[in-house]
Amino acid sequence: FMAPPVSGLRELRRRRRELRSRMELLIMETQAEVCRALTALDPGASFAVDSWERKEGTGEPRGRPRTRPRTPASRARSPLARQMRSRGKSLKAKDGKLPFCAMGVSSVIHPKNPHVPTMHFNYRYFEIEEADGTKQWWFGGGTDLTPTYLNEEDAVHFHKTLKEACDKHDPKLYPKYKKWCDDYFYIKHRGERRGIGGIFFDDMDSPSKEEVFQFVKSCAKAVVPCYIPIVKKHCHDLFTPEEKLWQQLRRGRYVEFNLVYDRGTKFGLLTPGSRIESILMSLPLTARWEYMHTPLESSKEAEILEVLRNPKDWVH
Numbered sequence: 001f002m003a004p005p006v007s008g009l010r011e012l013r014r015r016r017r018e019l020r021s022r023m024e025l026l027i028m029e030t031q032a033e034v035c036r037a038l039t040a041l042d043p044g045a046s047f048a049v050d051s052w053e054r055k056e057g058t059g060e061p062r063g064r065p066r067t068r069p070r071t072p073a074s075r076a077r078s079p080l081a082r083q084m085r086s087r088g089k090s091l092k093a094k095d096g097k098l099p100f101c102a103m104g105v106s107s108v109i110h111p112k113n114p115h116v117p118t119m120h121f122n123y124r125y126f127e128i129e130e131a132d133g134t135k136q137w138w139f140g141g142g143t144d145l146t147p148t149y150l151n152e153e154d155a156v157h158f159h160k161t162l163k164e165a166c167d168k169h170d171p172k173l174y175p176k177y178k179k180w181c182d183d184y185f186y187i188k189h190r191g192e193r194r195g196i197g198g199i200f201f202d203d204m205d206s207p208s209k210e211e212v213f214q215f216v217k218s219c220a221k222a223v224v225p226c227y228i229p230i231v232k233k234h235c236h237d238l239f240t241p242e243e244k245l246w247q248q249l250r251r252g253r254y255v256e257f258n259l260v261y262d263r264g265t266k267f268g269l270l271t272p273g274s275r276i277e278s279i280l281m282s283l284p285l286t287a288r289w290e291y292m293h294t295p296l297e298s299s300k301e302a303e304i305l306e307v308l309r310n311p312k313d314w315v316h
Contacts, residue, residue, distance in 0.1 A: 001028045002035055003049045006103075019209055020101065023125045023216075027105040030123065030220045034107060037228045041235060052275060100128040104141070105220070106264070108282040109227075114247035115237040117147035117154070118195070118254065119227045120282065122264065123220045125213075139212050140202035143223055144181055145230075146195030146254060148247040150304045152314075154230045155196050159314035161226035162199050165218040173215070174315075177201045182311040187257050192308040194257045198226075202263075246301050248288035255287050 005012055005028055007021065015021045035047050104124025111118065123141035130136070145158050159178070166174035181200035185193050199219065204212050258265055268279035295301030 001032050002047060003051060019213055023213065024103055026217055026220060027103060030105050030223065031107070033224055037224045038109070041228070041231055098128050098130065100126065102126050110251070110284040111231070113235060113237060114148040114239050114243045115234040116231050117145050120144050120146070121223050123216050137209060138203045138205040139216050140204065141216060141219060142177065142181055142198060142200035143219065143226065144185060144195055144198035144200065147304065148243070148250050149300050150307055154233070155314050157229065158198065158226050161222050162219070163315050165222035166199065168218050169211070169215045174199065185257060187253060187261070190253060190256070192253070192305065193311060194254060196307055197311060245288070248286060249290060249293060251284040251287040252289045255283055258282050
């Protein structure tokens, strides 16, 4: 692990059969696997772990990728509860409070080289206790790719790997969650997607807790094989100042989506005692905006824009 589990190894071993414990272990394992894989490609790099304590009673080890473990003592105040209800969650609060448990692993990788795509993944579990003691639970997550330039071979590899993970459970899942991903990461005011998609799902609470957990586990285990081969393939590619400029403009679009539309960012900002540094960790170190910038017709820049405006089926 990159950091000690929030619940502690002794507690996790004692409750190792409980789904909460298994999900926390999956979070820690996924974070460590991705960090190890990236370090193997860039031996000079290292990861720092930033641990902190929320006033509401939880520790939250941070690295890159970041980990968002459980928050057992937290209370959902009315703005957060309203957001949940807007998503179809009929919740019964007691004295305006809803005890909840949230845990997840969230990572965004913004490479320096414009020929290595940005990648994001997030897998999470949420449980909430209503006034009468009833518990509602659901899983959410996904993995998506945001290249600066289109490489069809990479796009096919990325999507096929995710499809294989989904197909282990139900062949209907990949097309459903691929479309959800394309629809979710849509920058309405630009008329384009943030990237070339992947899979995305939320509020998943059937057919059973165990079956959904196994599906989430398959998706989390697919992160390294879907992305690291692409990094390895392009990490030594040469690039021009013009290509770097285009990368910065595309990252401006990434910022626009995350700050205007991303539900996870809004959820984090509404969570009591949340840490702004961690919520905004998905933003790139640098980005750029230019007035009315339009790429040349038939250029590589125009090629990626066409795909972002009209998503493709990469696996058939």
